Amino acid sequence: MSPTLPDMICFALYSANQAMQRVYAPLLQKLGLTYPQYLVMLSLWQADGQTVGDLGRALGLESNTVTPLLKRMEAQGLVARSRDGADERQVRVALTDHGRGLQDQVQPLTACIIEACGMPPAEIAELRDRITALRDRLRQAG
Amino acid sequence: MSPTLPDMICFALYSANQAMQRVYAPLLQKLGLTYPQYLVMLSLWQADGQTVGDLGRALGLESNTVTPLLKRMEAQGLVARSRDGADERQVRVALTDHGRGLQDQVQPLTACIIEACGMPPAEIAELRDRITALRDRLRQAG
DNA sequence: TGGTATTCAATCGCTCACGATTAAATCGCA
Protein backbone atom coordinates (compact mmCIF):
# COMPACT_ATOMS: atom_id res chain seq x y z
CA MET A 1 0.00 0.00 0.00
CA SER A 2 1.31 3.41 -0.87
CA PRO A 3 0.25 6.25 1.37
CA THR A 4 -2.79 8.35 0.64
CA LEU A 5 -2.39 11.76 -1.02
CA PRO A 6 -3.69 13.69 2.03
CA ASP A 7 -1.32 11.73 4.28
CA MET A 8 1.77 13.04 2.58
CA ILE A 9 3.55 16.17 3.69
CA CYS A 10 4.76 16.69 0.13
CA PHE A 11 1.17 17.07 -1.02
CA ALA A 12 0.35 19.30 1.95
CA LEU A 13 3.11 21.67 0.81
CA TYR A 14 2.13 21.36 -2.83
CA SER A 15 -1.53 22.15 -2.26
CA ALA A 16 -0.97 24.80 0.42
CA ASN A 17 1.43 26.67 -1.83
CA GLN A 18 -1.14 26.34 -4.60
CA ALA A 19 -3.88 27.73 -2.35
CA MET A 20 -1.68 30.61 -1.22
CA GLN A 21 -0.87 31.61 -4.79
CA ARG A 22 -4.57 31.49 -5.62
CA VAL A 23 -5.35 33.94 -2.86
CA TYR A 24 -2.60 36.29 -3.99
CA ALA A 25 -3.14 36.06 -7.74
CA PRO A 26 -6.30 38.16 -8.11
CA LEU A 27 -4.98 40.78 -5.67
CA LEU A 28 -1.65 41.06 -7.48
CA GLN A 29 -3.31 41.13 -10.86
CA LYS A 30 -4.76 44.54 -10.00
CA LEU A 31 -1.17 45.77 -9.68
CA GLY A 32 -0.08 44.01 -12.87
CA LEU A 33 2.08 41.49 -11.04
CA THR A 34 2.27 37.71 -11.12
CA TYR A 35 3.14 35.84 -7.95
CA PRO A 36 6.81 35.14 -8.82
CA GLN A 37 7.13 38.75 -9.98
CA TYR A 38 5.82 39.83 -6.59
CA LEU A 39 8.53 37.79 -4.87
CA VAL A 40 11.16 39.49 -7.03
CA MET A 41 9.71 42.88 -6.15
CA LEU A 42 9.79 42.06 -2.44
CA SER A 43 13.47 41.24 -2.76
CA LEU A 44 14.21 44.41 -4.74
CA TRP A 45 12.26 46.67 -2.38
CA GLN A 46 14.47 45.23 0.32
CA ALA A 47 17.68 45.77 -1.68
CA ASP A 48 17.64 47.57 -5.01
CA GLY A 49 20.33 46.92 -7.60
CA GLN A 50 20.85 43.23 -6.91
CA THR A 51 22.45 41.05 -9.56
CA VAL A 52 20.61 38.22 -11.32
CA GLY A 53 22.60 35.82 -9.14
CA ASP A 54 21.63 37.65 -5.94
CA LEU A 55 17.96 37.44 -6.85
CA GLY A 56 18.32 33.79 -7.76
CA ARG A 57 19.85 33.00 -4.37
CA ALA A 58 17.11 34.96 -2.61
CA LEU A 59 14.35 33.09 -4.44
CA GLY A 60 16.09 29.72 -4.78
CA LEU A 61 16.08 29.88 -8.57
CA GLU A 62 18.66 29.63 -11.34
CA SER A 63 19.30 32.11 -14.12
CA ASN A 64 17.31 29.95 -16.54
CA THR A 65 14.19 30.93 -14.59
CA VAL A 66 15.17 34.37 -13.36
CA THR A 67 16.41 35.83 -16.64
CA PRO A 68 13.15 35.38 -18.59
CA LEU A 69 11.18 36.51 -15.52
CA LEU A 70 13.20 39.73 -15.34
CA LYS A 71 12.89 40.28 -19.07
CA ARG A 72 9.11 40.21 -18.78
CA MET A 73 9.30 42.55 -15.80
CA GLU A 74 11.53 44.90 -17.78
CA ALA A 75 9.08 44.86 -20.68
CA GLN A 76 6.36 45.91 -18.21
CA GLY A 77 8.47 48.78 -16.92
CA LEU A 78 8.97 47.36 -13.43
CA VAL A 79 12.76 47.08 -13.53
CA ALA A 80 15.76 47.99 -15.66
CA ARG A 81 18.61 45.56 -16.35
CA SER A 82 22.18 46.60 -17.08
CA ARG A 83 25.62 45.02 -17.06
CA ASP A 84 27.74 45.85 -14.04
CA GLY A 85 30.55 48.21 -15.01
CA ALA A 86 33.14 46.62 -12.73
CA ASP A 87 32.26 43.04 -13.67
CA GLU A 88 30.67 42.69 -17.06
CA ARG A 89 29.52 39.16 -16.31
CA GLN A 90 26.97 40.38 -13.83
CA VAL A 91 23.65 42.03 -14.62
CA ARG A 92 22.26 44.47 -12.09
CA VAL A 93 18.52 44.85 -11.67
CA ALA A 94 17.27 48.28 -10.68
CA LEU A 95 13.72 49.31 -9.82
CA THR A 96 12.09 51.87 -12.07
CA ASP A 97 10.06 54.69 -10.52
CA HIS A 98 6.97 52.68 -11.34
CA GLY A 99 8.38 49.58 -9.70
CA ARG A 100 9.37 51.51 -6.61
CA GLY A 101 5.96 53.16 -6.50
CA LEU A 102 4.15 49.84 -6.37
CA GLN A 103 5.49 49.24 -2.89
CA ASP A 104 2.84 51.53 -1.40
CA GLN A 105 0.08 49.70 -3.23
CA VAL A 106 1.00 46.26 -1.88
CA GLN A 107 0.74 47.55 1.68
CA PRO A 108 -2.92 46.49 2.14
CA LEU A 109 -2.11 43.00 0.85
CA THR A 110 -0.53 41.84 4.11
CA ALA A 111 -3.74 42.32 6.04
CA CYS A 112 -5.72 40.41 3.39
CA ILE A 113 -3.38 37.44 3.66
CA ILE A 114 -3.41 37.37 7.44
CA GLU A 115 -7.20 37.48 7.23
CA ALA A 116 -7.22 34.64 4.69
CA CYS A 117 -4.97 32.49 6.87
CA GLY A 118 -7.62 32.66 9.55
CA MET A 119 -5.24 32.48 12.49
CA PRO A 120 -3.51 34.99 14.75
CA PRO A 121 -0.24 36.49 13.41
CA ALA A 122 1.82 34.82 16.13
CA GLU A 123 0.53 31.44 15.06
CA ILE A 124 1.25 32.23 11.42
CA ALA A 125 4.81 33.22 12.33
CA GLU A 126 5.33 30.04 14.28
CA LEU A 127 4.07 27.88 11.44
CA ARG A 128 6.21 29.84 8.99
CA ASP A 129 9.30 29.14 11.10
CA ARG A 130 8.60 25.44 11.19
CA ILE A 131 8.02 25.30 7.44
CA THR A 132 11.24 27.25 6.90
CA ALA A 133 13.14 24.86 9.15
CA LEU A 134 11.79 21.91 7.15
CA ARG A 135 12.82 23.61 3.92
CA ASP A 136 16.35 24.15 5.20
CA ARG A 137 16.65 20.48 6.18
CA LEU A 138 15.39 19.41 2.77
CA ARG A 139 17.90 21.68 1.10
CA GLN A 140 20.68 20.18 3.15
CA ALA A 141 19.57 16.67 2.20
CA GLY A 142 19.60 17.53 -1.50
CA MET B 1 8.39 49.13 4.56
CA SER B 2 7.25 45.91 2.99
CA PRO B 3 8.09 42.72 4.84
CA THR B 4 11.22 40.73 4.11
CA LEU B 5 11.04 37.66 1.88
CA PRO B 6 12.03 35.24 4.71
CA ASP B 7 9.40 36.81 6.97
CA MET B 8 6.52 35.83 4.75
CA ILE B 9 4.66 32.58 5.13
CA CYS B 10 3.86 32.66 1.42
CA PHE B 11 7.57 32.44 0.64
CA ALA B 12 8.07 29.75 3.27
CA LEU B 13 5.47 27.62 1.45
CA TYR B 14 6.84 28.52 -1.97
CA SER B 15 10.42 27.61 -1.11
CA ALA B 16 9.60 24.55 1.01
CA ASN B 17 7.49 23.11 -1.79
CA GLN B 18 10.35 23.86 -4.15
CA ALA B 19 12.83 22.10 -1.86
CA MET B 20 10.55 19.08 -1.48
CA GLN B 21 10.15 18.70 -5.23
CA ARG B 22 13.91 18.94 -5.61
CA VAL B 23 14.40 16.05 -3.23
CA TYR B 24 11.80 13.95 -5.03
CA ALA B 25 12.75 14.78 -8.61
CA PRO B 26 15.95 12.74 -8.97
CA LEU B 27 14.39 9.77 -7.16
CA LEU B 28 11.28 9.83 -9.34
CA GLN B 29 13.31 10.30 -12.48
CA LYS B 30 14.69 6.80 -12.04
CA LEU B 31 11.10 5.57 -12.32
CA GLY B 32 10.35 7.82 -15.28
CA LEU B 33 7.99 10.03 -13.32
CA THR B 34 7.76 13.77 -12.81
CA TYR B 35 6.52 15.10 -9.49
CA PRO B 36 2.97 15.94 -10.63
CA GLN B 37 2.80 12.58 -12.39
CA TYR B 38 3.75 10.95 -9.10
CA LEU B 39 0.85 12.71 -7.37
CA VAL B 40 -1.50 11.40 -10.07
CA MET B 41 -0.13 7.89 -9.59
CA LEU B 42 -0.62 8.11 -5.83
CA SER B 43 -4.25 8.99 -6.43
CA LEU B 44 -4.73 6.20 -8.96
CA TRP B 45 -3.03 3.58 -6.79
CA GLN B 46 -5.55 4.58 -4.16
CA ALA B 47 -8.50 4.39 -6.55
CA ASP B 48 -8.08 3.15 -10.11
CA GLY B 49 -10.50 4.24 -12.83
CA GLN B 50 -11.12 7.76 -11.62
CA THR B 51 -12.43 10.36 -14.04
CA VAL B 52 -10.45 13.42 -15.10
CA GLY B 53 -12.68 15.45 -12.80
CA ASP B 54 -12.05 13.13 -9.85
CA LEU B 55 -8.31 13.45 -10.31
CA GLY B 56 -8.60 17.21 -10.66
CA ARG B 57 -10.49 17.45 -7.39
CA ALA B 58 -7.96 15.21 -5.67
CA LEU B 59 -5.02 17.32 -6.84
CA GLY B 60 -6.72 20.72 -6.82
CA LEU B 61 -6.31 21.17 -10.56
CA GLU B 62 -8.57 21.88 -13.52
CA SER B 63 -8.88 19.86 -16.70
CA ASN B 64 -6.69 22.38 -18.53
CA THR B 65 -3.78 21.09 -16.44
CA VAL B 66 -4.85 17.50 -15.89
CA THR B 67 -5.71 16.60 -19.48
CA PRO B 68 -2.26 17.31 -20.97
CA LEU B 69 -0.62 15.71 -17.93
CA LEU B 70 -2.61 12.53 -18.49
CA LYS B 71 -1.90 12.58 -22.21
CA ARG B 72 1.81 12.57 -21.49
CA MET B 73 1.33 9.77 -18.97
CA GLU B 74 -0.65 7.80 -21.53
CA ALA B 75 2.11 8.29 -24.10
CA GLN B 76 4.54 6.84 -21.55
CA GLY B 77 2.33 3.82 -20.99
CA LEU B 78 1.45 4.65 -17.38
CA VAL B 79 -2.30 4.97 -17.85
CA ALA B 80 -5.05 4.44 -20.40
CA ARG B 81 -7.83 6.97 -21.01
CA SER B 82 -11.28 6.09 -22.27
CA ARG B 83 -14.72 7.65 -22.36
CA ASP B 84 -17.15 6.37 -19.76
CA GLY B 85 -19.82 4.23 -21.39
CA ALA B 86 -22.64 5.44 -19.18
CA ASP B 87 -21.70 9.12 -19.44
CA GLU B 88 -19.74 9.99 -22.54
CA ARG B 89 -18.72 13.36 -21.11
CA GLN B 90 -16.45 11.74 -18.59
CA VAL B 91 -13.07 10.22 -19.28
CA ARG B 92 -11.94 7.38 -17.04
CA VAL B 93 -8.26 6.91 -16.29
CA ALA B 94 -7.09 3.36 -15.73
CA LEU B 95 -3.65 2.18 -14.67
CA THR B 96 -1.75 0.03 -17.12
CA ASP B 97 0.13 -3.02 -15.85
CA HIS B 98 3.28 -0.95 -15.98
CA GLY B 99 1.65 1.87 -14.01
CA ARG B 100 0.36 -0.54 -11.40
CA GLY B 101 3.74 -2.21 -11.21
CA LEU B 102 5.50 1.03 -10.34
CA GLN B 103 3.79 1.07 -6.97
CA ASP B 104 6.29 -1.45 -5.62
CA GLN B 105 9.20 0.64 -6.79
CA VAL B 106 8.11 3.79 -5.01
CA GLN B 107 7.98 1.95 -1.70
CA PRO B 108 11.56 2.88 -0.69
CA LEU B 109 10.87 6.54 -1.46
CA THR B 110 8.92 7.15 1.74
CA ALA B 111 11.90 6.33 3.92
CA CYS B 112 14.13 8.64 1.85
CA ILE B 113 11.76 11.55 2.34
CA ILE B 114 11.37 10.98 6.07
CA GLU B 115 15.14 10.87 6.26
CA ALA B 116 15.43 14.09 4.25
CA CYS B 117 12.92 15.88 6.49
CA GLY B 118 15.26 15.23 9.38
CA MET B 119 12.57 14.95 12.03
CA PRO B 120 10.62 12.12 13.62
CA PRO B 121 7.55 10.88 11.71
CA ALA B 122 5.18 12.08 14.42
CA GLU B 123 6.53 15.58 14.08
CA ILE B 124 6.22 15.42 10.29
CA ALA B 125 2.61 14.33 10.63
CA GLU B 126 1.83 17.16 13.01
CA LEU B 127 3.39 19.75 10.72
CA ARG B 128 1.55 18.23 7.77
CA ASP B 129 -1.76 18.61 9.58
CA ARG B 130 -1.11 22.24 10.37
CA ILE B 131 -0.12 22.98 6.79
CA THR B 132 -3.24 21.19 5.57
CA ALA B 133 -5.40 23.19 7.97
CA LEU B 134 -3.86 26.40 6.64
CA ARG B 135 -4.51 25.28 3.08
CA ASP B 136 -8.15 24.58 3.84
CA ARG B 137 -8.59 28.01 5.39
CA LEU B 138 -6.97 29.64 2.36
CA ARG B 139 -9.27 27.70 0.04
CA GLN B 140 -12.26 28.86 1.99
CA ALA B 141 -11.08 32.47 1.80
CA GLY B 142 -10.66 32.29 -1.98
C1' DT C 1 52.23 37.28 -18.83
C1' DG C 2 49.68 33.61 -20.97
C1' DG C 3 46.68 29.99 -20.65
C1' DT C 4 43.36 27.33 -18.12
C1' DA C 5 39.63 27.13 -14.76
C1' DT C 6 35.79 29.29 -12.86
C1' DT C 7 31.88 32.33 -12.63
C1' DC C 8 27.83 34.45 -14.52
C1' DA C 9 23.95 35.12 -17.42
C1' DA C 10 21.56 33.59 -21.23
C1' DT C 11 19.42 30.14 -24.31
C1' DC C 12 16.84 25.91 -25.58
C1' DG C 13 13.39 22.35 -24.98
C1' DC C 14 10.23 20.37 -22.12
C1' DT C 15 6.68 20.02 -18.29
C1' DC C 16 3.40 22.19 -15.42
C1' DA C 17 -0.20 25.74 -14.09
C1' DC C 18 -3.92 28.67 -15.21
C1' DG C 19 -7.48 32.08 -17.37
C1' DA C 20 -10.55 31.97 -21.03
C1' DT C 21 -13.05 29.66 -24.26
C1' DT C 22 -15.25 25.74 -26.81
C1' DA C 23 -17.76 21.53 -28.00
C1' DA C 24 -20.20 17.67 -26.76
C1' DA C 25 -23.12 15.03 -23.63
C1' DT C 26 -26.47 15.06 -20.15
C1' DC C 27 -30.02 17.05 -17.21
C1' DG C 28 -34.33 19.31 -16.09
C1' DC C 29 -38.43 20.96 -16.89
C1' DA C 30 -42.23 23.20 -19.43
Place this chain on the structure above:
DNA sequence: TGCGATTTAATCGTGAGCGATTGAATACCA
Protein backbone atom coordinates in the same frame (compact mmCIF):
# COMPACT_ATOMS: atom_id res chain seq x y z
C1' DT D 1 -40.90 15.30 -26.23
C1' DG D 2 -37.90 18.98 -27.01
C1' DC D 3 -35.14 22.87 -25.80
C1' DG D 4 -32.28 25.65 -22.76
C1' DA D 5 -29.08 25.12 -18.77
C1' DT D 6 -25.46 22.60 -16.79
C1' DT D 7 -21.64 19.49 -16.58
C1' DT D 8 -17.35 17.64 -18.42
C1' DA D 9 -13.05 17.55 -21.13
C1' DA D 10 -10.38 19.58 -24.21
C1' DT D 11 -7.91 23.49 -26.47
C1' DC D 12 -5.20 27.76 -26.74
C1' DG D 13 -1.91 31.19 -25.19
C1' DT D 14 1.08 32.76 -21.57
C1' DG D 15 4.06 32.56 -17.54
C1' DA D 16 7.02 29.54 -14.49
C1' DG D 17 10.44 26.16 -13.37
C1' DC D 18 14.26 23.24 -14.59
C1' DG D 19 18.12 20.14 -16.80
C1' DA D 20 21.55 20.84 -20.03
C1' DT D 21 24.39 23.65 -22.57
C1' DT D 22 26.76 27.90 -24.30
C1' DG D 23 29.53 32.11 -24.52
C1' DA D 24 31.68 35.80 -22.47
C1' DA D 25 34.21 37.88 -18.60
C1' DT D 26 37.07 37.27 -14.78
C1' DA D 27 40.23 34.76 -11.57
C1' DC D 28 43.99 32.04 -10.77
C1' DC D 29 48.51 30.44 -11.21
C1' DA D 30 52.65 28.25 -13.36
